[in-house]
Amino acid sequence: MSIQILSPRITVVKPWISLAVKEKLIHGFFFLNGILSVIVLLGIFALLVFTSIPAFQEINVGSFLFGLEWNPTSYVKEQYGIIPMLVSTFMVTLGALVIAVPLGIGTAAYLSDVASPRVREIAKPIVEILAGIPSVVIGFLGIVLVGPILAKVFGTHNGLNALNGSVLLAVMALPTIVSISEDAISNVPKSYDQASLALGASKWQTVIKVKIPAALSGIIAACMLGMGRAVGETMTVLMATGCAPAMPESFLGPVRTLTSSIAIELGEVAYNTTHYYALFALGLVLFIMTFLVNMTSDIILHKYEKVNR
Amino acid sequence: MKKKKMEQFIGFMFLRVCIGLVILALVVILYDIFSKGSGVINWEFLSAMPRKGMTEGGIFPAIVGTFLVTIITALLSIPLGMGCAIYLNEYARKGKVTRLIRMSIRNLSGVPSIVYGLFGVVVFVQLLQLNTSILSAGLTLGLMTLPWTITASEEALKNVPQSYRDGSLALGATKWQSIRTNVLPYSIPGMLTGAILGLSRAAGETAPILFTGAAFYLPFLPKSFSDQFMALPYHLYIMSTQHHAIEKVRPIAYGTALVLIVLIFCMNFVAIIVRYKLRKVKME
Numbered sequence: 396m397s398i399q400i401l402s403p404r405i406t407v408v409k410p411w412i413s414l415a416v417k418e419k420l421i422h423g424f425f426f427l428n429g430i431l432s433v434i435v436l437l438g439i440f441a442l443l444v445f446t447s448i449p450a451f452q453e454i455n456v457g458s459f460l461f462g463l464e465w466n467p468t469s470y471v472k473e474q475y476g477i478i479p480m481l482v483s484t485f486m487v488t489l490g491a492l493v494i495a496v497p498l499g500i501g502t503a504a505y506l507s508d509v510a511s512p513r514v515r516e517i518a519k520p521i522v523e524i525l526a527g528i529p530s531v532v533i534g535f536l537g538i539v540l541v542g543p544i545l546a547k548v549f550g551t552h553n554g555l556n557a558l559n560g561s562v563l564l565a566v567m568a569l570p571t572i573v574s575i576s577e578d579a580i581s582n583v584p585k586s587y588d589q590a591s592l593a594l595g596a597s598k599w600q601t602v603i604k605v606k607i608p609a610a611l612s613g614i615i616a617a618c619m620l621g622m623g624r625a626v627g628e629t630m631t632v633l634m635a636t637g638c639a640p641a642m643p644e645s646f647l648g649p650v651r652t653l654t655s656s657i658a659i660e661l662g663e664v665a666y667n668t669t670h671y672y673a674l675f676a677l678g679l680v681l682f683i684m685t686f687l688v689n690m691t692s693d694i695i696l697h698k699y700e701k702v703n704r
Numbered sequence: 705m706k707k708k709k710m711e712q713f714i715g716f717m718f719l720r721v722c723i724g725l726v727i728l729a730l731v732v733i734l735y736d737i738f739s740k741g742s743g744v745i746n747w748e749f750l751s752a753m754p755r756k757g758m759t760e761g762g763i764f765p766a767i768v769g770t771f772l773v774t775i776i777t778a779l780l781s782i783p784l785g786m787g788c789a790i791y792l793n794e795y796a797r798k799g800k801v802t803r804l805i806r807m808s809i810r811n812l813s814g815v816p817s818i819v820y821g822l823f824g825v826v827v828f829v830q831l832l833q834l835n836t837s838i839l840s841a842g843l844t845l846g847l848m849t850l851p852w853t854i855t856a857s858e859e860a861l862k863n864v865p866q867s868y869r870d871g872s873l874a875l876g877a878t879k880w881q882s883i884r885t886n887v888l889p890y891s892i893p894g895m896l897t898g899a900i901l902g903l904s905r906a907a908g909e910t911a912p913i914l915f916t917g918a919a920f921y922l923p924f925l926p927k928s929f930s931d932q933f934m935a936l937p938y939h940l941y942i943m944s945t946q947h948h949a950i951e952k953v954r955p956i957a958y959g960t961a962l963v964l965i966v967l968i969f970c971m972n973f974v975a976i977i978v979r980y981k982l983r984k985v986k987m988e
Binding site: 414417418421422424425426428429430431432433435436438439442443446497498499500501502504505506509510518521522524525527528529530531532533534535536538539540566569573597598599600602603620623624626627628629630633634654657658661662666674675678681682685686688690693 | 725
């Protein structure tokens with residue numbers, strides 16, 4: 396080894412392309428790789444739009460958006476109204492938020508301000524494990540565990556209803572809400588705490604009147620991300636909400652969301668029929684809804700980061 | 705003064721109840737699955753084909769199917785995710801394009817999984833004529849996993865100190881040489897950890913594979929990547945909602961749920977081990 400270093404044999408190997416060109420090529424390669432995500436996102440959107448368009452050659456846009464009945468396989472007259480599904484999606488999501496938002500914020504506040512480091516060390520992985528449980532398993536528990544309990548408590552025929560879906564979606568949205576809210580609360584400058592405590596406020600008053608309000612934009616963003624998850628979740632609502640395609644009547648009745656309608660019907664429909672295209676239109680509606688929710692929360696989070704800096 | 709203390713006590717109690725409920729939810733989920741699922745788990749359940757319309761026998765093809773699909777998912781999402789992260793962390797300058805890329809990534813991770821399924825049906829199943837197959841399902845899941853892999857890889861790259869790059873560049877290495885020799889070796893453990901965590905989530909997903917390749921009942925193993933397959937999450941869905949004798953196959957459903965959860969926990973465990981081991985090697 397040492398001999399080589401003492402008498403190096405210098406051989407100039409001419410590269411087949413110059414180093415600078417090679418670097419440029421590599422840069423270009425990674426750039427293409429980088430914009431891939433933009434391409435995929437636009438691709439998904441474009442594909443949903445183009446596959447939905449044929450549906451509207453036969454379906455009136457107005458009766459699609461405002462129709463009160465969804466019955467694409469009717470022998471008499473096919474109905475493509477999405478209002479029942481929108482109401483269903485709205486109901487289960489709202490129910491989930493009513494459960495998950497207070498719980499999530501409370502947990503986040505506990506983790507950031509009350510818990511001892513050791514408790515935090517244990518509790519944080521628990522929230523992460525909860526996030527890792529597959530939706531189909533949660534849906535399954537909706538059938539075998541939550542459903543029978545709800546049926547017993549409310550005396551309904553079976554427990555597969557909107558309330559069941561809400562409970563399950565709350566469990567699924569919780570990890571998102573907790574972890575992002577906790578970040579937001581922990582990121583409130585220390586000086587806020589100190590000022591509040593120095594003025595004689597108790598620790599509880601500081602958490603509730605100073606820290607949570609100061610972190611509010613981050614918390615709202617967290618809740619919106621949780622909401623996005625609930626709106627787009629398929630398997631749990633498909634399995635646990637009963638899935639009757641009629642207009643939902645109450646939280647104790649069956650509902651059928653946008654996602655579960657796609658999941659149920661896409662398996663049965665023939666490719667490239669009006670019904671098939673209509674399902675892509677549902678997908679487009681779903682995509683736009685989640686996109687708006689996510690964008691809004693993104694903007695809030697972004698603004699919030701800037702303020703804190 | 706007393707009132708304030710009382711108020712604080714009640715307030716903190718409320719927060720404790722909140723976290724107690726969250727922990728309770730996890731405990732109930734795990735307890736129910738483990739207590740009712742562990743009874744059916746034995747070697748036959750894991751290694752045998754389903755028999756008699758899935759009312760007896762094992763779930764071996766579903767385990768194999770999930771494994772094969774995850775391979776395809778990994779082959780698509782790990783390289784692309786790493787590449788994108790390298791661009792964002794090493795090459796990209798602050799500007800509109802970078803902002804657009806980051807925004808897209810965040811939005812992609814919020815796209816509902818069923819929408820990825822729709823995308824897979826049109827692009828992979830129909831357009832690229834892969835039909836309903838392991839390949840179509842794996843690619844669909846790969847796209848879905850992409851934003852997670854990118855985020856995790858970027859995090860790993862960020863953890864490499866800037867001085868590693870500066871040192872290499874100062875010695876006359878080109879940008880790519882610096883990245884290859886001084887950045888990637890140190891960030892690979894983190895990248896792999898993130899990738900495996902992403903894959904574990906993909907392995908548990910059902911909605912994207914519903915129409916891209918998962919099959920109801922196949923009492924044999926797939927012969928190639930262009931065959932249909934059985935998958936654990938889809939099998940659980942079938943066994944708990946679509947089977948003709950639902951009550952009878954409930955134990956099998958519980959067993960499947962347990963295997964799926966254990967599989968996912970194992971993957972998470974492997975991810976943590978990988979990070980630990982590789983980091984140790986690097987330190988020596």
